[in-house]
Amino acid sequence: MPALTIGAAQQLDDEAATRSIREIAAYLQEAVGQRVAAALAGLIDAKQIGRYAREDGPEPHGATERRLREGYKVVRMLVDAYDGKTARALTRADLDAAVPDHPVIVTHRGGHTGYVNSLALARVGVTADTADPPGGRFERDAGGEFNGRVADKALDAVNAKIPVELTRDDHRRGVALISKLYASQGITSACEADTSPAGLQAYQDARDAGELRYRAYCLMSVEYLDRYIEAGLHTGFGDSMVRIGGVKQYADGSISERTAWLAEPYIGIPNYSGLELGSRESLYQNSRRAWLAGFQLATHANGERAIDRMLGIYEQLQREFPRRDPRFRLEHCTVVTPELIARIRAVGAIPVPFAGYVNFHGDVLHYYGDERANRMFAYRSFIDAGLRPPAASDYTASPPAPMLWLYSETTRRDPSGHVWGERQRITLPEALRSATLDGAHASFEEHDKGSIEPGKLADLVVLAEDPLAVPPERWLGIKVERTMLGGNWVYES
Numbered sequence: 001m002p003a004l005t006i007g008a009a010q011q012l013d014d015e016a017a018t019r020s021i022r023e024i025a026a027y028l029q030e031a032v033g034q035r036v037a038a039a040l041a042g043l044i045d046a047k048q049i050g051r052y053a054r055e056d057g058p059e060p061h062g063a064t065e066r067r068l069r070e071g072y073k074v075v076r077m078l079v080d081a082y083d084g085k086t087a088r089a090l091t092r093a094d095l096d097a098a099v100p101d102h103p104v105i106v107t108h109r110g111g112h113t114g115y116v117n118s119l120a121l122a123r124v125g126v127t128a129d130t131a132d133p134p135g136g137r138f139e140r141d142a143g144g145e146f147n148g149r150v151a152d153k154a155l156d157a158v159n160a161k162i163p164v165e166l167t168r169d170d171h172r173r174g175v176a177l178i179s180k181l182y183a184s185q186g187i188t189s190a191c192e193a194d195t196s197p198a199g200l201q202a203y204q205d206a207r208d209a210g211e212l213r214y215r216a217y218c219l220m221s222v223e224y225l226d227r228y229i230e231a232g233l234h235t236g237f238g239d240s241m242v243r244i245g246g247v248k249q250y251a252d253g254s255i256s257e258r259t260a261w262l263a264e265p266y267i268g269i270p271n272y273s274g275l276e277l278g279s280r281e282s283l284y285q286n287s288r289r290a291w292l293a294g295f296q297l298a299t300h301a302n303g304e305r306a307i308d309r310m311l312g313i314y315e316q317l318q319r320e321f322p323r324r325d326p327r328f329r330l331e332h333c334t335v336v337t338p339e340l341i342a343r344i345r346a347v348g349a350i351p352v353p354f355a356g357y358v359n360f361h362g363d364v365l366h367y368y369g370d371e372r373a374n375r376m377f378a379y380r381s382f383i384d385a386g387l388r389p390p391a392a393s394d395y396t397a398s399p400p401a402p403m404l405w406l407y408s409e410t411t412r413r414d415p416s417g418h419v420w421g422e423r424q425r426i427t428l429p430e431a432l433r434s435a436t437l438d439g440a441h442a443s444f445e446e447h448d449k450g451s452i453e454p455g456k457l458a459d460l461v462v463l464a465e466d467p468l469a470v471p472p473e474r475w476l477g478i479k480v481e482r483t484m485l486g487g488n489w490v491y492e493s
Contacts, residue, residue: 137150183485247296261274262305267369307335327441342385359415390439403475
């Protein structure tokens with residue numbers, strides 16, 4: 001079933017974060033009732049690409065009405081539609097009242113959870129007797145009724161029944177739009193977190209059209225591993241603009257959405273420690289096949305249990321098929337212990353933490369607590385252990401905003417001023433290195449970029465103020481004046 005997205009923005013509409021649930025519901029009702037919608041909001045396969053709208057305006061009234069009659073789902077991407085950023089959690093009842101005649105999916109910006117209305121659940125075949133799928137949750141309220149929140153594999157089940165259908169040109173235009181956003185933020189290179197063959201094609205099409213304004217290191221979805229191996233592809237294939245990186249898998253869920261697989265339960269959620277995504281055997285077999293085909297391995301692992309599982313697999317592969325410089329990646333690697341950090345160093349892995357989460361997602365850290373926060377986004381512990389953690393946003397999960405990353409890493413303050421995990425603060429020079437040289441190192445490109453010196457690519461950003469010369473409170477307001485890529489200005493304010 002095709003999809004139609006209500007609303008449009010280059011970035012997710014952050015204003016929606018401050019609306020009450022009543023206002024969100026009213027927005028959806030108004031959008032559908034008046035048949036006012038962007039013609040096509042595209043979604044490049046990875047989360048970082050986000051959603052974009054047609055630049056030539058909304059679709060004609062009749063065409064939009066016809067699409068809705070034919071069963072298009074209504075998708076509204078929101079910024080944290082629950083927790084501290086909205087008055088209360090969104091519910092199935094809210095969406096039923098707002099849009100009773102069409103399936104609705106309101107997706108969290110992190111991509112692991114969403115809220116759906118009753119028609120969407122019915123489309124998937126969910127009944128009162130439906131059990132949670134392995135690695136997923138159809139959440140219920142205190143009375144045992146489905147509340148509309150779906151997580152990980154349950155969200156996958158909904159999306160499988162109501163998929164997004166995009167053309168090759170839709171994908172290209174998504175890359176072109178996100179390129180403008182990244183260039184305006186001073187970002188010259190990014191690791192694409194979960195790329196499909198269509199996504200890889202989109203990067204090449206945007207590059208060939210002169211629309212790609214940053215260098216993409218593409219982690220390739222394990223779903224298509226057979227196709228990569230048959231084509232002889234592996235890590236490093238490509239050029240300085242579009243390069244194939246590692247193979248991407250998932251060992252658990254999300255930190256901001258509370259589906260990460262933790263060693264201890266979430267605070268305030270009894271008997272719940274998150275979701276295990278993928279068995280040990282399936283993760284190992286996929287890792288083994290990709291490893292032997294010449295790929296770097298890059299696995300999403302947030303909680304201690306997921307990190308422990310993936311370290312065990314990486315350790316096994318190094319024993320069975322040793323590689324001199326493996327650079328195994330642990331995407332996010334959020335909640336750690338001293339023992340896990342020692343194993344990360346011993347096996348030659350790279351933790352890739354969220355740089356801006358303490359500040360941007362501080363409103364959900366109460367589910368983890370102060371003690372655990374001192375083991376989360378553990379830049380200080382990683383650096384002290386001799387590791388080289390890069391900066392990461394996992395956009396759209398958090399903003400692609402380097403000044404926010406620097407502030408969050410060095411102060412560990414949330415917007416209210418509360419400090420989460422003071423022991424993990426790092427210095428500004430360390431944070432700058434994390435966002436530059438250590439990012440290049442994580443993609444085997446430290447000899448080509450990551451610093452301004454002879455022989456390296458001429459990629460740089462000009463800021464309105466020097467963060468080294470002003471206090472942290474000023475950093476969030478520092479503007480990008482110019483961004484250079486390969487000796488050419490790709491953004492000027």
